[in-house]
């Protein structure tokens with residue numbers, strides 16, 4: 001960590017200590033300069049979320065590892081309480097949503113600079129975000145898949161509309177010109193989208209100092225090497241387990257490992273699994289597909305058990321079945337979801353027999369060998385058709401990511417003749433749109449550098465989408481091959 005950054009972190013942790021934030025189970029006030037050190041340390045994890053929290057000691061599943069008292073939570077309400085002018089101004093705009101109010105409140109605090117009570121905390125926020133709303137035209141097109149392109153266009157349109165609606169209030173508050181700009185709004189709404197936590201009294205949630213340093217792991221990934229320590233034993237049955245209160249036990253069983261607790265008026269964080277000293281301690285913000293992670297948090301996971309690939313179906317498939325369209329998807333392992341499988345099975349039944357097959361299909365049964373083969377062939381062919389019409393293959397995307405990684409390392413592109421033509425044209429379009437090459441010299445502005453980050457995310461997203469479709473083709477082919485060999489062996493036995 002660079003010196004000014006380290007100093008700013010140090011003063012932030014001191015500020016947090018004074019507000020009663022603590023990673024120690026003891027509620028007595030400490031003389032320490034840092035609220036961390038008992039259970040957690042701040043550490044940089046370049047491959048897994050950047051700045052995050054590491055275990056300062058071996059931690060047991062279910063242990064309380066961080067407490068953030070209510071007075072340290074930044075909410076619209078707490079910001080209004082300390083700023084009468086802001087509170088009066090907001091009341092004149094009842095149509096603004098709670099997220100818009102929190103965004104304006106955040107910009108209003110930034111406007112105060114060092115005189116804001118929250119200044120040490122605000123200095124810890126990232127300077128910009130790479131969520132879908134921040135994607136420009138080029139990066140949006142790089143997603144390649146219509147659904148993702150629409151989601152990104154919708155996110156950036158929504159951000160712009162919300163900014164427009166809030167500008168009158170921001171002018172009334174006399175914010176500095178740079179804080180009135182869309183760029184500042186994107187920063188505020190990106191902060192809210194990627195850093196707030198749920199509280200029961202405000203839909204916009206709260207900003208939770210130190211608690212928002214936890215990076216994400218998808219729910220369902222709770223096991224680790226350290227889990228071996230308790231292999232075969234339920235953690236709650238261990239006599240020497242440090243789990244004490246009922247709250248801690250209850251928390252260990254929950255999906256969400258953090259929440260606001262009325263009885264202690266604090267946001268409490270519990271370890272979702274055992275951690276060895278030095279491991280990164282992670283939090284599950286919820287169950288998200290990669291597109292949702294990109295939309296709300298600006299990152300995605302190469303191994304995401306909750307990822308889904310949606311494909312366009314025949315129009316009568318939607319009308320014929322009673323499933324909501326968001327249930328019709330291909331899972332990350334390439335298998336169709338239960339609803340998609342039943343929809344395709346039903347569609348593969350001749351139209352005049354469908355009515356009598358509905359019950360069987362919805363109970364998850366295969367109808368017949370022929371029906372299964374028709375359904376699997378349709379699904380495999382659909383995936384192949386989608387993949388064939390896309391401008392690049394998954395393999396190309398992998399190559400392009402490697403080229404961009406290399407470029408970011410050595411600031412030079414490999415010889416263009418070594419780059420496959422479809423990638424070279426995307427690369428040229430990028431260089432042109434960001435004015436990267438001028439008179440044969442490659443000069444990257446900070447804008448172009450940030451754009452590369454978003455472009456890489458778009459490429460990675462479409463690469464992972466294509467991988468799911470490729471896995472689906474493999475799965476369908478295996479099912480068909482199995483059926484054919486079963487049928488051949490039955491026929492062989494009959495002869």
Ligand SMILES: C[S@@+](CC[C@H](N)C(=O)[O-])C[C@H]1O[C@@H](n2cnc3c(N)ncnc32)[C@H](O)[C@@H]1O
Nearest residue numbers: 048049050051194195212213214215216297299
């Ligand atoms: C609540 S903050 C977590 C702390 C953050 N790393 C920081 O420095 O403030 C959420 C942000 O952290 C990053 N992040 C969290 N988990 C991640 C992961 N598993 N992989 C990549 N980035 C992650 C994303 O930028 C996300 O928007």
